Amino acid sequence: VEIAVIGLGYIGLPTAIMFANSGFNVTGYEIREEVVKKLNSGTAHIVEPEINKLLQEAIKSGKLRATSNPEDIKNKDVYIICVQTPLREDKTPNLEYLESAVKTVARAMKKGSMVIIESTVPPLTTVRMARLIETLTGLKAGEDFYMVHAPERVMPGRIFKELVYNSRILGGITRESADLAEILYRTFVKGQIFKTDPTTSEMVKLMENTFRDVNIALANEFAFLAHQYGINIFEAIELANTHPRVKIHIPGIGVGGHCLPKDPYLLLSSAKEDFGLIKKAREINEDMPLMAKDLLFEAFKMINLPPEEAVVTVLGLAYKGNSDDTRNSPAYVFIEAIQDDVKEVRSYDPYVSGTHETLEEAVKDSDAIVIATDHSQFKKLNWEELGKLMRNKILIDGRHVIDKPPKGFIFKGIGRGEY
Ligand code: SAJ
Numbered sequence: 226v227e228i229a230v231i232g233l234g235y236i237g238l239p240t241a242i243m244f245a246n247s248g249f250n251v252t253g254y255e256i257r258e259e260v261v262k263k264l265n266s267g268t269a270h271i272v273e274p275e276i277n278k279l280l281q282e283a284i285k286s287g288k289l290r291a292t293s294n295p296e297d298i299k300n301k302d303v304y305i306i307c308v309q310t311p312l313r314e315d316k317t318p319n320l321e322y323l324e325s326a327v328k329t330v331a332r333a334m335k336k337g338s339m340v341i342i343e344s345t346v347p348p349l350t351t352v353r354m355a356r357l358i359e360t361l362t363g364l365k366a367g368e369d370f371y372m373v374h375a376p377e378r379v380m381p382g383r384i385f386k387e388l389v390y391n392s393r394i395l396g397g398i399t400r401e402s403a404d405l406a407e408i409l410y411r412t413f414v415k416g417q418i419f420k421t422d423p424t425t426s427e428m429v430k431l432m433e434n435t436f437r438d439v440n441i442a443l444a445n446e447f448a449f450l451a452h453q454y455g456i457n458i459f460e461a462i463e464l465a466n467t468h469p470r471v472k473i474h475i476p477g478i479g480v481g482g483h484c485l486p487k488d489p490y491l492l493l494s495s496a497k498e499d500f501g502l503i504k505k506a507r508e509i510n511e512d513m514p515l516m517a518k519d520l521l522f523e524a525f526k527m528i529n530l531p532p533e534e535a536v537v538t539v540l541g542l543a544y545k546g547n548s549d550d551t552r553n554s555p556a557y558v559f560i561e562a563i564q565d566d567v568k569e570v571r572s573y574d575p576y577v578s579g580t581h582e583t584l585e586e587a588v589k590d591s592d593a594i595v596i597a598t599d600h601s602q603f604k605k606l607n608w609e610e611l612g613k614l615m616r617n618k619i620l621i622d623g624r625h626v627i628d629k630p631p632k633g634f635i636f637k638g639i640g641r642g643e644y
Pocket of ligand 1: 377434476477544546
């Protein structure tokens with residue numbers, strides 16, 4: 226069985242590697258030529274535990290090859306589409322990448338090929354894409370080719386574990402499509418495999434991320450209330466979570482990444498009407514960087530520091546801890562929200578290039594540190610020592626990195642209303 230994976234990003238590359246290391250001949254199609262070159266030389270363009278080792282294994286065995294040439298993916302048995310499905314400025318889905326990938330596949334595929342969409346898509350998209358392939362090829366979905374929506378569910382940072390152990394949903398346009406996809410994924414999936422229709426699997430995927438987003442919004446609302454009642458929300462959440470049926474999420478400076486900030490909008494995009502809860506949750510989460518800004522400006526006031534004289538150092542630009550991924554990171558929203566009001570904004574992120582080289586350099590003579598990402602190493606910092614380098618010692622924790630406020634600092638944190 227010959228496989229082509231379309232799009233070698235955060236999902237496509239690990240998927241291509243997994244299939245190659247399970248014995249399939251895999252051609253990875255990627256339009257960014259510099260990425261193709263890098264991959265073929267055995268270096269991944271994304272940060273993920275074990276990825277370089279597994280990539281090198283796949284390249285050395287000859288089972289995986291990356292290409293930008295559509296000729297190289299002609300007549301494959303399986304096409305797995307893993308392209309991004311971002312939002313436009315107006316929050317409507319931008320399916321250009323998906324449509325272009327589907328067109329590339331339609332030109333390359335043969336009778337009997339299976340087309341799998343792993344990308345997260347608005348409900349009804351897979352059926353629409355099947356119709357598009359029918360129009361372009363003259364083949365009939367479910368008869369002349371197989372079509373499946375097989376949503377990815379992996380968490381960056383744990384991708385190679387979760388690809389194997391997570392259960393999977395396969396939405397086949399026909400039962401036979403789902404059955405064949407099951408045989409394919411079974412080669413490395415140890416979790417359960419559930420089969421359904423594609424619109425259900427599209428909904429399932431979007432519901433999972435919307436569930437998380439709405440629950441984080443609830444935690445953020447609790448954090449907002451905690452400020453007004455003068456308590457530490459993290460203590461309250463820990464206590465509430467001792468109830469057997471309560472599992473409150475973690476409040477913070479915002480919800481980033483390529484999934485949670487967009488999937489709720491994809492979920493709503495094909496519907497005529499909704500109740501408003503999902504949108505409200507999105508708004509709450511999108512406004513969280515402004516809550517961090519409020520805390521920072523309150524602290525300025527406490528020491529009579531005019532904001533326009535303040536130098537602020539943001540710790541962490543990645544959207545989540547121990548990752549280099551800055552997509553939709555609330556750190557940037559925060560920086561944008563303050564940069565016209567303060568003298569200087571600096572940043573330090575050990576995983577992201579273009580920030581200050583060292584932490585010491587980044588905090589030297591600055592007035593405030595704002596923690597925007599929960600990188601593990603931030604939890605081990607010696608704040609008292611760092612404080613000695615600063616001009617004023619304000620510390621704003623947007624990610625619950627600090628357990629006990631360090632001595633000598635004006636400390637404020639999201640949900641840390643205790644006094
Ligand atoms: N966050 C909070 N509070 C929380 C949990 C997360 O503020 O309690 C923030 C994080 O800091 C981050 C954002 O939310 O900025 C998203 O992080 P995440 O760890 O929740 O999720 P992702 O985007 O890395 O991965 C999610 C996962 N979905 C679910 O857990 C339901 C993953 O399994 C999906 O495969 C992935 O989206 C995806 O690709 O759809």
